[in-house]
Structures are given as C-alpha cells and as structure tokens.
Amino acid sequence: MRKLPAKLASQLYGAAELIAERGLDGTKIDDIAEATGIPKATIYYHLDGKNGVLEFLLSDLLDLISSEVGVAVSTAEDARTRLEAAVAAQLGVMVEHPFLCRALVGDLGRATRLPELAVALHTAFYEPIQQLLAEGVADGSLRQVADPSAVAMSVFGAITVAGLSAAVDAPSADPAADAARFSAAVCELVLDGLATSRSRDDHELGERS
Amino acid sequence: MRKLPAKLASQLYGAAELIAERGLDGTKIDDIAEATGIPKATIYYHLDGKNGVLEFLLSDLLDLISSEVGVAVSTAEDARTRLEAAVAAQLGVMVEHPFLCRALVGDLGRATRLPELAVALHTAFYEPIQQLLAEGVADGSLRQVADPSAVAMSVFGAITVAGLSAAVDAPSADPAADAARFSAAVCELVLDGLATSRSRDDHELGERS
DNA sequence: TGCTGGTTTGTACCGGTAGTACAACATAGG
DNA sequence: CCTATGTTGTACTACCGGTACAAACCAGCA
Numbered sequence: 001m002r003k004l005p006a007k008l009a010s011q012l013y014g015a016a017e018l019i020a021e022r023g024l025d026g027t028k029i030d031d032i033a034e035a036t037g038i039p040k041a042t043i044y045y046h047l048d049g050k051n052g053v054l055e056f057l058l059s060d061l062l063d064l065i066s067s068e069v070g071v072a073v074s075t076a077e078d079a080r081t082r083l084e085a086a087v088a089a090q091l092g093v094m095v096e097h098p099f100l101c102r103a104l105v106g107d108l109g110r111a112t113r114l115p116e117l118a119v120a121l122h123t124a125f126y127e128p129i130q131q132l133l134a135e136g137v138a139d140g141s142l143r144q145v146a147d148p149s150a151v152a153m154s155v156f157g158a159i160t161v162a163g164l165s166a167a168v169d170a171p172s173a174d175p176a177a178d179a180a181r182f183s184a185a186v187c188e189l190v191l192d193g194l195a196t197s198r199s200r201d202d203h204e205l206g207e208r209s
Numbered sequence: 210m211r212k213l214p215a216k217l218a219s220q221l222y223g224a225a226e227l228i229a230e231r232g233l234d235g236t237k238i239d240d241i242a243e244a245t246g247i248p249k250a251t252i253y254y255h256l257d258g259k260n261g262v263l264e265f266l267l268s269d270l271l272d273l274i275s276s277e278v279g280v281a282v283s284t285a286e287d288a289r290t291r292l293e294a295a296v297a298a299q300l301g302v303m304v305e306h307p308f309l310c311r312a313l314v315g316d317l318g319r320a321t322r323l324p325e326l327a328v329a330l331h332t333a334f335y336e337p338i339q340q341l342l343a344e345g346v347a348d349g350s351l352r353q354v355a356d357p358s359a360v361a362m363s364v365f366g367a368i369t370v371a372g373l374s375a376a377v378d379a380p381s382a383d384p385a386a387d388a389a390r391f392s393a394a395v396c397e398l399v400l401d402g403l404a405t406s407r408s409r410d411d412h413e414l415g416e417r418s
Numbered sequence: 419t420g421c422t423g424g425t426t427t428g429t430a431c432c433g434g435t436a437g438t439a440c441a442a443c444a445t446a447g448g
Numbered sequence: 449c450c451t452a453t454g455t456t457g458t459a460c461t462a463c464c465g466g467t468a469c470a471a472a473c474c475a476g477c478a
Contacts, residue, residue, distance in 0.1 A: 005454090022322075023318040023319060023322065025234050025319075026322075028434090028435065028436085029435075029436065029437085030435085039455075039456055039457075040437095040456090040457095041455075041456050041457070041458090042454085042455055042456065044436095044437070044438080045454075045455070045456090046454095049436070049437065050436075050437095078408065078411075080403075080404060080405075080408045080412075081412075083403075105317060105318070106317060106318025106319075106321070107318055108314060108315060108317055108318075109232040109314070109315025109316055109317075110232060110234075110315075112315070113231075113232065113235075133403070136403070140405060140407060140408070141404075141405060141407070141408040141411075142403045142404065142405060142408065143401075143402075143403050143404065143405050145394065145397055145398070145403070146393065146394065146397065147390060147391075147393070147394040150371060150374075150390065150391050150394035150395075151394050151395075151397065151398050151403075153370055153371050153374045154367040154368070154370060154371045154394060154395050154398050154399075155367070155398065155403075156370060157366040157367045157368070157369060157370025157371060157373075158363040158364070158366045158367040158370075158398075159363070159366070160366060160370070161362055161363060161365060161366025161367075161369070161370070162359060162362050162363045162366060164366075165359075165362045181356060181359065182356075182359050184355065184356070185354065185355065185356040185359035185360050185363060186359075186360075186363050188354055188355065188360065189354070189360050189363050189364065189367075189399065189402070190363075190398065190402060190403055191402045191403055191404040191409075192352075192402040192404060192409070193352075193398070193399060193400045193401040193402030194289075194292075194342070194345070194351045194352050194354070194360070194364075194399055194400055195289060195350075195351065195352065195400040195401060196289075196349060196350060196351060196352050198349060198350070199287065199289045199349070199350040199351065200400075200401070202287075202350075203289070203290075214425095237463095237464065237465085238464075238465060238466085239464085239465095248426075248427055248428075249427090249428095249466095250426070250427050250428070250429090251425085251426055251427065253465095253466070253467080254425075254426070254427090255425095258465070258466065259465075259466095
C-alpha cells in the first residue's frame with residue numbers, strides 16, 4: 001500500500017481543493033475519482049479508502065513542513081534568529097499549499113485520529129518550536145518563562161492560525177509576499193509582545209488613578 | 210425547531226463526549242440516541258439531524274464564551290488589563306467545557322460550514338480581540354503594530370490553541386487553576402514577548418560575530 | 419369527561435454511499 | 449509468449465442518515 005507511483009500521486013492533489021471546500025465527508029469517493037481522473041477501483045487498489053487519501057495528502061504536507069522548518073532551524077545563529085526563520089519557513093509552506101492546509105484544519109479531528117498523521121502533526125508543528133524555545137533560554141536569546149510548554153503551545157497556535165487565515169483568504173497573487181507579511185506580524189507579536197513600555201511600568205507598579 | 214425544552218437540552222450534553230471522542234461522523238445517530246436517552250424520533254422532531262445536534266451544542270458554547278468575554282471586556286480599565294481579563298475569561302470557559310471544545314475543533318470544518326456557527330465563532334473568538342487591540346492603541350496601553358489584523362489573528366490563535374491543549378489533556382481536578390496557569394502563560398507571551406533585551410539590542414544593531 | 423393541539427416514541431422503510439469482489443485487460447520484463 | 453503486477457469497469461453488499469407515519473401521551477379547557 002505504500003509507494004504509490006508518482007503519476008498517481010500528482011493526480012491525487014487534484015482532490016485537495018475538493019476536500020478543502022466540502023470536507024472529507026462531503027466529498028464522495030466518486031467525486032474524488034472524477035476530479036483526479038483516477039478510477040475508484042484504482043484508488044482502492046493503492047489506498048485505504050477515503051482516510052487513505054487524506055492521509056496521503058496530509059502526510060506529504062506535514063513532511064514538507066517539518067523538513068523546511070528543519071533546515072531553517074539548523075543554522076549556527078542564535079535561537080531567536082532561528083525562530084524567526086522557522087516561522088517564515090512554516091508560513092511559507094502553508095501559504096503555498098492553501099488547499100491542503102484547509103483540508104487539514106477542516107478535518108483536524110479525523111487527522112488526529114489517524115495515528116500516523118497525529119505524530120506527523122506533532123513533529124511538524126509543535127516540536128521544533130518547543131525545542132527552539134528551550135535553546136533560546138540556554139543561549140540567552142530568548143526569555144525564560146514560567147510555563148514553557150504552555151507558552152510553546154501558544155506560540156504554535158499563533159503561527160498556525162496566522163498561516164491558516166492566510167490560506168483561507170483569497171489566494172493572493174504573490175504567496176511569498178503574503179508569507180513574509182504574516183511572518184513579520186507573528187514575529188513581532190511573539191518576540192516583542194504587545195504591551196507598551198508605559199503599560200508595562202503601570203503594571204509593575206500597580207496602577208493608580 | 211428553536212426552543213427545545215430544557216430537559217432535552219441538558220440530556221443532549223451527554224452526546225458531547227461521544228462526539229469529541231469519535232468525531233461527528235464516527236458517531237451514529239443511534240449512538241447519540243442511546244447516550245442521551247432521547248429516542249431518535251424525538252431528536253429529529255426538534256433538531257435538524259446530526260448537524261442540528263452539533264449546532265445546538267456549539268452555539269451554546271459560543272454564546273457562553275462571547276458573553277463571558279463580553280463582561281470581562283466592559284470594565285473601565287485600560288485595554289491591556291481588559292485583554293488579560295478577556296484571555297482569562299475565554300480560557301476559563303474552554304477549560305470548563307473540554308468536550309465541547311474538542312468537538313468544536315475536531316469538526317471545525319463542519320462547524321464553519323454551518324452559517325450560524327461560523328458567525329458565532331467569529332464573534333466569540335476573533336472580534337473581541339481585534340477590538341481590544343485597536344482600543345489599546347488608542348489608549349496607549351498596547352503597542353501599534355504594522356499589520357493589526359494579522360496580529361489579532363495570531364493572538365486569537367495563541368489563546369485558542371492554549372485553551373484547546375488544556376481541553377485535550379487529561380481533565381484536571383482543578384479547572385480554575387488550569388485556566389489561571391494557561392492564562393498567565395498566554396498573557397506573558399502576548400504582552401511581553403519572548404525576546405530578551407539583549408537579543409532585542411542585537412537585532413536592532415544588526416548582529417556581528 | 420371528552421376534545422384538541424402539541425409532543426413523544428416505536429417501527430418500518432428508502433436512498434445514497436463506502437467499500438468489496440471479481441473478472442477482464444494492459445504492460446513490462448525475462 | 450508467459451507471468452507478475454498493476455489497472456479498470458461492473459456488479460454487489462452493508463450500513464446509516466433521514467423520513468413517514470401511526471399510535472400513544474399529555475396538557476389545558478370547555
């Protein structure tokens with residue numbers, strides 16, 4: 001069941017938009033067959049039904065993300081800089097594959113119930129961030145926080161939801177520019193925060209009227 | 210079809226865990242009937258099928274969130290303080306209803322395809338944050354950012370994913386404490402950011418070896 | 419007490435769709 | 449030309465969501 005021929009693989013991507021739009025359950029196998037040009041019998045020969053289709057599409061996406069993030073992270077820079085690179089990498093891939101992202105999120109429940117995808121999700125999205133945060137504390141480029149795993153989860157959310165909103169919005173003419181814009185916004189938030197120095201002082205002193 | 214009796218409503222919540230666990234599509238109508246004790250025919254008398262069940266459960270949750278956040282936001286404090294209150298409120302509700310949250314996220318695609326839920330989602334989660342960010346710039350308690358809507362989206366993601374992870378983890382003995390913990394982590398991130406002042410300087414000057 | 423409207427429920431049924439079975443066919447490599 | 453592996457059409461099964469409907473139930477009320 002593994003190792004389906006390259007030609008079929010590429011055809012299968014034709015189903016991504018369909019699934020993104022209607023959800024996997026709103027998409028009939030026959031629709032997928034028609035949209036991809038692969039006859040139903042052939043799909044079943046290689047893949048394990050509808051879930052198999054989703055699993056194939058998404059594990060591909062997830063692998064892509066984690067490898068791109070992987071190279072972004074493995075430089076000699078400090079952790080803070082590498083975090084910025086990781087954010088840019090992840091958003092880059094997401095913006096470039098809007099349909100797959102939407103399919104992923106729309107059928108998140110199903111995806112997390114497919115064991116292979118669940119771990120791929122974790123390693124693609126969460127692990128690198130958590131790792132980076134820890135390294136940042138070690139090399140002094142990022143702040144020590146009270147609850148590292150909760151913060152890592154939040155950072156993960158900040159990045160992913162931003163990427164998702166980019167994927168849902170009208171697919172723009174220039175994906176790279178979009179990715180850069182969002183990546184700047186996310187980094188601005190995650191690194192510097194939103195408080196003004198004034199409000200920061202107020203809070204440290206306890207506010208008075 | 211609106212206005213189903215209070216008794217049935219409370220029984221219906223018995224289906225939340227089921228749906229959270231298996232997803233709506235992995236849950237048969239007959240399972241729901243059995244779990245809630247409401248016979249299938251009665252469900253169909255009041256509700257519009259499976260989607261109706263989901264819609265009922267989630268619109269309730271969403272209303273709750275937006276009203277709680279609503280009161281948290283309508284104080285005389287500065288926007289920064291109100292943002293903290295809003296985060297706490299949202300996380301409080303989420304932690305208190307883990308099954309509903311999981312159901313929501315697991316069937317996000319379906320939820321967003323139900324028009325009523327889509328707008329409820331938007332008003333419950335995104336709008337108050339976006340609003341608050343704008344007000345914070347106005348009253349000087351929050352920083353002006355380059356791309357406010359992208360940042361608002363990120364903040365929304367940071368909060369929501371944190372809440373979700375709390376909902377997925379083993380439901381703890383003390384939900385209120387959990388909520389407080391996560392809310393502190395999220396605020397720490399969103400307000401102050403992760404950069405150390407050292408790394409901030411490095412970046413402003415351009416780093417040198 | 420009986421009438422009337424809404425609700426509740428059991429049961430039987432229909433239609434659509436995922437998945438399977440299988441046989442015919444294609445293709446390639448030896 | 450033969451065999452192994454892939455490809456495809458067709459027919460079929462099983463299951464499940466949703467509907468139909470009739471019988472019962474349960475007010476309130478004249």
